[in-house]
Amino acid sequence: MSNHYNATRADYYRRLAAASRERSPMGFVAYAVRGFVDELRAQLDRIWAMQYEDRWEQYVYQRFGLLSTESQRRRLRLVKDISRASMVNAGDALPVLSPVPRSRLRLLTPELAALYSTKTDKTLTRDINAALKMGLSSGGARASSRPQTLCSASPRSPGSVVGRSSPARDASP
Numbered sequence: 001m002s003n004h005y006n007a008t009r010a011d012y013y014r015r016l017a018a019a020s021r022e023r024s025p026m027g028f029v030a031y032a033v034r035g036f037v038d039e040l041r042a043q044l045d046r047i048w049a050m051q052y053e054d055r056w057e058q059y060v061y062q063r064f065g066l067l068s069t070e071s072q073r074r075r076l077r078l079v080k081d082i083s084r085a086s087m088v089n090a091g092d093a094l095p096v097l098s099p100v101p102r103s104r105l106r107l108l109t110p111e112l113a114a115l116y117s118t119k120t121d122k123t124l125t126r127d128i129n130a131a132l133k134m135g136l137s138s139g140g141a142r143a144s145s146r147p148q149t150l151c152s153a154s155p156r157s158p159g160s161v162v163g164r165s166s167p168a169r170d171a172s173p
Contacts, residue, residue, distance in 0.1 A: 001032065001035060001036060001039070003039060004032075004035030004036070004038065004039055005035070008035070011031065012031075015027055015028045015031045016028060056083060057080070057083075060076065060079055060080065060083070060136060061076075063134050063135070063136060064076050064134075071126075071127070071130075074115045074116075074127060075127045075130050075131060077111055077112060077115060078105070078112060078115075078127050078128075078131065079131050079136045079137060081108050081109045081111070081112050082100055082105070082108070082131075082137060084109075085100045085104075085108050085109075086098055086099060086100055099138075102124075102128070105124060105128075106124060
């Protein structure tokens with residue numbers, strides 16, 4: 001609750017003064033309950049995002065199966081690093097996905113830079129195409145991961161990958 005009070009300090013003092021002046025705590029209690037509900041929703045969004053990330057990583061590992069070749073390990077690293085790079089923090093909201101330009105993929109992380117340092121652009125293209133074929137990325141000039149199948153199975157509104165709660169979800173108990 002202290003986070004809510006600190007974030008809405010002016011409203012907090014205004015409601016507190018009104019409760020003292022009117023000798024009725026009802027306005028302040030309503031304000032506090034709204035803050036409590038907002039904090040619970042934010043916490044649930046954080047939990048959902050963590051579970052989503054964990055499920056996504058498990059899905060990626062499941063799709064790759066046993067990693068027996070260098071190219072499979074490199075492709076796994078590529079998909080995982082694109083996943084991390086495509087997540088954009090939106091404050092208290094769940095992260096949203098932002099495609100990563102293909103031109104950034106080789107140098108996205110130090111690990112990818114090392115893996116692709118001796119490889120040609122053709123290797124990167126093959127790796128991207130393999131991720132596309134496995135359903136682990138959406139391609140084009142910009143790459144992002146998270147297949148729509150995972151998104152549509154999520155408790156979010158259809159068509160949004162990760163974002164604010166839909167009105168239907170907010171209305172549920």
